Amino acid sequence: MQQRRELDWTNISFLATAHLLAAAGVAWGIFNFSWPTVILALVWFALCGLGITGGYHRLFSHPTYEAAAWLRWIYLVFGAASVQNSALKWSSDHRIHHSKVDREEDPYNIRRGFWWAHIGWVLHKEARPIARVKDLEADPLVMWQHRNYVLLATLFGAVIPMAIGALWGDAIGALLIAGFLRLVLQYHATFAVNSLAHYLGSQPYDTTTSARDSFITALVTLGEGYHNFHHRFQNDYRNGVRGWQLDPTKWFVWTMSKVGATWNLRRTPQDKIDAALAARRAQRNAA
Numbered sequence: 001m002q003q004r005r006e007l008d009w010t011n012i013s014f015l016a017t018a019h020l021l022a023a024a025g026v027a028w029g030i031f032n033f034s035w036p037t038v039i040l041a042l043v044w045f046a047l048c049g050l051g052i053t054g055g056y057h058r059l060f061s062h063p064t065y066e067a068a069a070w071l072r073w074i075y076l077v078f079g080a081a082s083v084q085n086s087a088l089k090w091s092s093d094h095r096i097h098h099s100k101v102d103r104e105e106d107p108y109n110i111r112r113g114f115w116w117a118h119i120g121w122v123l124h125k126e127a128r129p130i131a132r133v134k135d136l137e138a139d140p141l142v143m144w145q146h147r148n149y150v151l152l153a154t155l156f157g158a159v160i161p162m163a164i165g166a167l168w169g170d171a172i173g174a175l176l177i178a179g180f181l182r183l184v185l186q187y188h189a190t191f192a193v194n195s196l197a198h199y200l201g202s203q204p205y206d207t208t209t210s211a212r213d214s215f216i217t218a219l220v221t222l223g224e225g226y227h228n229f230h231h232r233f234q235n236d237y238r239n240g241v242r243g244w245q246l247d248p249t250k251w252f253v254w255t256m257s258k259v260g261a262t263w264n265l266r267r268t269p270q271d272k273i274d275a276a277l278a279a280r281r282a283q284r285n286a287a
């Protein structure tokens with residue numbers, strides 16, 4: 001029996017407003033096109049996206065590598081600008097997702113339907129306490145972001161891009177495009193990891209969960225689309241593990257390791273990956 005949950009009008013109002021302002025951003029871009037604003041929006045999209053994929057997900061939720069304090073700071077401020085809760089809360093939800101995947105306790109349980117997993121769960125109230133994050137609670141930088149989350153989200157999500165846009169006389173365009181259009185596109189990218197990545201694609205490693213590998217999902221999520229691999233080997237800093245798979249987050253973390261900003265990148269031994277692939281092949285042949 002699915003438990004019924006009340007609508008969360010704060011989240012609904014914020015998301016509706018963000019979508020309206022994003023639409024206004026498209027109109028502004030058409031009638032007041034400005035290259036510097038577009039470039040600012042792309043840079044912000046990349047930084048905020050990496051804040052979630054490289055930071056919130058692959059560093060804080062799953063400690064798959066270690067990173068210098070300055071990089072963790074960048075992840076945390078741009079993660080806040082992505083307005084998806086503090087790293088502490090996000091990681092708590094995400095760790096519950098992994099341990100209870102496809103079950104009632106899974107915050108974005110795909111068995112409740114595609115739209116529930118995509119956005120429905122955000123639009124409903126939840127009484128899920130922060131749990132399973134003792135390691136993060138001992139991290140002063142993570143706790144600083146948790147305490148100042150709303151301020152950081154406002155500053156890095158709206159005020160700073162607006163101030164940068166003012167340098168070329170397009171503060172409003174920067175707010176609408178680098179602020180809200182970027183935010184809404186990023187929302188649907190993150191949401192796609194919870195919906196599309198549990199819905200569309202192949203299962204080369206494991207069929208015990210709904211997680212799937214898909215190039216399409218990877219394309220819109222900076223590489224988070226190889227989700228079947230990720231659920232099977234969640235302690236690996238890579239999601240797209242093959243050379244030809246599109247995983248910009250992996251490339252970023254690896255590049256940062258070459259300049260000493262990240263280290264101890266954790267990789268699943270190749271024989272374990274091969275064994276999982278072989279077991280799946282045998283399962284398919286037997287079917």
Ligand SMILES: [Zn+2]
Nearest residue numbers: 062094230234
């Ligand atoms: Zn994960």
Ligand SMILES: [Zn+2]
Nearest residue numbers: 193194211227
């Ligand atoms: Zn998942």
